[in-house]
Amino acid sequence: MTSIITNVAAMTALQTLQATNKMMDENQNRISTGYRVADARDNAAYWSIATTMRSDNGAMSAVKDSLGIGAATVDTAYTALNSAKDVLNQIKDKLTTATQDGVDRTKVQDEITQLQEQLKSIANSASFSGQNWLSIDSNATGYDANKQVVANFSRDTSGALTIGTITVDTSKVALFDSSPTGGSAILNGGQGGNTNLGVVANGSASTTTNGSFGTLALTAFATASTIVTLDSNDSISFEISVNGGDAKAVTINKSVVDTALGTTDGKIDSQAHWIAVLNGALAAAGVGAQAVANGANGIDIKSNSASDGTTASSVKISSSAADQGTSVDKIDISKAGTTSDDIKKYLLVVDDAISKVTAGASTLGALQNRIDSQKTFVSNLMDTIDKGIGTLVDADMTEESTKLKALQTQQQLGVQALSIANASSQAILKLFQG
Template sequence: MSSLMTNTAAMTALQTLKATNDSLESTQNRISTGYRVADAKDNAAYWSIATTMRSDNGAMSAVKDSLGIGEATVDTAYTGLNSAKDVLNQIKDKLTTATQDGVDRTKVQDEITQLQQQLKSIASSASFSGQNWLSVNSDATGYDANKTMVANFARDNAGAVSLGSMTVDTSKIALYDSGTSSKAILNGGASGITSALGLTAGAATVSSTGTQATIALGSFGSSAKTVDQNDSLSFDLTLNGTTKTVTIDQATVNAALGETDGKIANATAFNTVLNHALESAGFDSTKVTAATGGIHTVGGATGDTLSIGNVAFSNDSVDTINISGPNITATKIKLFIKTVDDAISKVTAGASTLGAIQNRLSMQTTFVSNLMDTIDKGVGTLVDADMTQESTKLKALQTQQQLGVQALSIANSSTQTLLSLFK
């Protein structure tokens, strides 16, 4: 039936053309934005996932930047340690030369002094972004030897986020510490071994009471004492005319107490160390022993004598080496060489540790970069438009649009055809 009031063909053509235009607009948006899911209305679930993952990727980008700062800081410290090692080798060479007779040790000391200053310059210059791991002040407020670097960002199944980190113990690599209890490689070691004994160079106290002779020692005190690697104390102990040299160093402390760091916790532990040193020197524990208050003869006859002399101590560090004094012997220089060699070992160990950290940071940076690419790829799979498919669809829809316009034109002209029936 033909009707002037209702043009069904035109209505159908109009609806078809409108649907085609909507599809064409959607396709054009995908082509212009590059996204299949550009807004939540396109696909709420995919849009939500993509938005969250993009946010996480932004956080990972910040982690990658932090890793870069961490790498630069570690590289700076490593470069400083490596340079310090070379300078220490030069000091060791100079000291070795100074052990020879006829060498002007004052001139050699001049060279060593310059090298010591160079070590300080290296340590103070090894700073990146305000962080210096080689020259520190352990007395500073808020000082913490453990330095933390952000290593990763993670989100669990419940949506909770967390940051992973890497920690570097800089107390093992610090070259200088201006704190009062420095344990740094080049100016550490100045602990209280002499105060632990209550002796000073040349000190001797002798008392005889009946069948017991006693060398009085000073009070150990209430705090623990640490005998560092470079600390040593020796004295000559004479019992009834027989003299033996007693030596206490970190090895003595560790052997006596089963420690590894030379720590003497209290006066009782110190007596154990002193007795071990006496026995190591060759004294019979049934003849002489260390107990509260001093060193005593045991079970001797009235008139036994006990004396101490030639008290010598060393808590040398590389920073305090000086061979220009009048009493410096080849033996003392050899002790200096040992001090330098110990420092070289510590610097080498520290550099090795930093090298391992450098490798881990590099691997972590590569991993984070790859992970970011993977996340980008996953997000792209969810929301990116397939441009090949969209371009093909665009051509088809443009053709459909043209046909729809023609169909609507034809439908609209059908009423004009009805007019010819009334002529």
């Protein structure tokens, strides 16, 4: 049936042309933006995933920048340690020269003093972005030897975010500590010539039945805040007898400390640690007694038998330079009475410091490699995430170009079809002519 009211052919041609035009609009948007999924209405799931991953990749970029700052901080400390090692070698050379009789030790000390000042200058200058790992103050409020370098950013399956870090123990590389004891700093505390053992040399004490021992003979044991750091050259020793039995020698050295506390730094810094170390030393010596807390700070050594008493004597400290009571920054060979043997002890102190600086530089070198590897990984991971996002939302421009050609042809045919459909009703007029 032919109708001049309802032109079915024209309606069909118009719908086809409209559909073609809509697809052309979508195609042109993809070509213009480069995205197959430009916003949520294109594909809500893919758009949501891509948006989240783009945000996470931005955070990864910040992680990469943080790694760069961390790498620069480590490089600064490493460079300073290398310079400090060279200066220590020079001090070692000067001390070796000073052991020779006839050498003007005052002149040599003048050179050593300048080198000591250079070490302080190196430590104070080793700062990057406000961080100095070599010149510290362990007594400062909120001080923490463990420094964090941001290393990664991740999201788990539940959507929870995690910031990963690389921990750096700066106590192993610090050259100077401005705290009163010098802490465990390499050049003014913590090596041979330890001045903070806190033990009464050659003291003694005895007790009656199950009385207290320690608060009289070993003053360090009576104060929970006393911090002692023993290295391979330091030791604390005393003799102890139980109930009149034979006196047994008890020795506390770095090995005993590390074994008792499960550490590697020879550091005792609390009442609980003192008790653990004392008990380890007593057990190793085969003494039938144990250390127990006596109030908040005091420590008693009591017999394992309630009826026995304990007696302690010959309390001593020893160190490679205990009689010098020194560290690298306090070496002074110009003092009256200094002998070649004294200088040899100073040499041990410097050599120990060189070993620790070398170990610290080695630790930082390994850290440099780890940070560099992490930077490379983060960079590659960001590229991989970008690639994944592209797979989800990027338009295939070759495909879109081909579609555009086809749609342009369909559009032309649609226009032609609509024209033909509209023209068909004109043919009816001819039926009414003539």
